[in-house]
Amino acid sequence: MSAGPGLESLVDQTISVITNDGRNIVGILKGFDQATNIILDESHERVFSTKEGVQRLVLGLYIIRGDNISVVGELDEDPDSRLDLSKLRAHPLKPVIH
Amino acid sequence: MATEEESAVKEPLDLIRLSLDERIYVKLRSDRELRGKLHAYDQHLNMILGDVEEVVTTVEIDDETYEEIVRTTKRTVPFLFVRGDGVILVSPPLRTA
Amino acid sequence: MLFFSYFKDLVGREVTVELKNDLAIRGILHSVDQYLNIKLENTRVVDQDKYPHMITISIFDWESVDTSFKILQFGLSVRNCFIRGSVVRYVQLPPEGVDIELLHDATRREARGG
Numbered sequence: 001m002s003a004g005p006g007l008e009s010l011v012d013q014t015i016s017v018i019t020n021d022g023r024n025i026v027g028i029l030k031g032f033d034q035a036t037n038i039i040l041d042e043s044h045e046r047v048f049s050t051k052e053g054v055q056r057l058v059l060g061l062y063i064i065r066g067d068n069i070s071v072v073g074e075l076d077e078d079p080d081s082r083l084d085l086s087k088l089r090a091h092p093l094k095p096v097i098h
Numbered sequence: 099m100a101t102e103e104e105s106a107v108k109e110p111l112d113l114i115r116l117s118l119d120e121r122i123y124v125k126l127r128s129d130r131e132l133r134g135k136l137h138a139y140d141q142h143l144n145m146i147l148g149d150v151e152e153v154v155t156t157v158e159i160d161d162e163t164y165e166e167i168v169r170t171t172k173r174t175v176p177f178l179f180v181r182g183d184g185v186i187l188v189s190p191p192l193r194t195a
Numbered sequence: 196m197l198f199f200s201y202f203k204d205l206v207g208r209e210v211t212v213e214l215k216n217d218l219a220i221r222g223i224l225h226s227v228d229q230y231l232n233i234k235l236e237n238t239r240v241v242d243q244d245k246y247p248h249m250i251t252i253s254i255f256d257w258e259s260v261d262t263s264f265k266i267l268q269f270g271l272s273v274r275n276c277f278i279r280g281s282v283v284r285y286v287q288l289p290p291e292g293v294d295i296e297l298l299h300d301a302t303r304r305e306a307r308g309g
Contacts, residue, residue: 004227004228005225005277006228020282070214071218073273074275094216096282097216
């Protein structure tokens with residue numbers, strides 16, 4: 001069962017997590033387990049709104065329970081660093097409805 | 099014995115087994131309905147359907163009159179895997195009344 | 196096990212995964228596990244005209260934004276992603292990746308208590 005889509009390859013990399021309530025948290029993946037519980041270091045939340053630019057909320061060291069995780073994206077630092085978050089406007093994502 | 103085993107309907111999933119390769123109706127959470135040919139399923143009601151028509155029903159409230167506007171959106175998909183946890187009911191092929 | 200095996204055979208093909216938050220992500224199926232967690236490569240978020248309420252942007256990447264908020268082109272900040280099986284609503288399958296006879300046989304075998 002080791003050939004599955006584990007998160008091994010993302011450890012120590014910057015990832016972008018979408019939670020079931022539609023939030024977006026960016027941080028460095030430090031650990032994970034079978035249930036997709038994850039440890040994120042130096043994390044921050046990106047709050048999207050249509051009225052102002054993206055707010056960056058510093059969170060620090062976070063453990064996120066797997067049940068609340070929708071998607072984990074591998075963040076390419078280079079294009080991401082070129083984004084001007086202050087100019088971005090977007091509707092927040094919808095929550096997951098099970 | 100084998101034929102009896104094949105056709106006997108003792109539990110709900112037996113009825114679904116008899117619908118294999120037939121068009122079925124599936125009602126899903128979040129006001130979605132599917133019609134399609136059943137190609138595969140498992141005990142969680144995960145399914146693969148073919149020639150699928152999906153109907154999504156949305157209700158909007160008119161800003162001025164506060165009337166409910168019911169809209170249905172249709173689309174077709176050649177082959178669709180459906181995760182079982184969203185399934186509310188499965189109905190065998192419709193027999194024309 | 197039926198669908199776990201099925202998706203393992205589908206690795207390398209392009210699929211569209213539709214999530215329960217209405218996001219649709221298209222990409223090459225990289226891997227799958229017994230929970231039907233999915234890893235996609237070369238991902239892009241699908242823009243479906245038929246689905247006005249479907250979010251047409253990726254949460255990860257916001258390369259350019261039109262001020263009227265209508266058109267959000269998404270960039271390439273996220274190329275690979277892990278999707279938790281529990282948030283999947285549908286997976287659109289490539290027709291060439293569906294062998295109907297094989298699926299019928301596997302389903303009957305599974306129904307018999309496989």
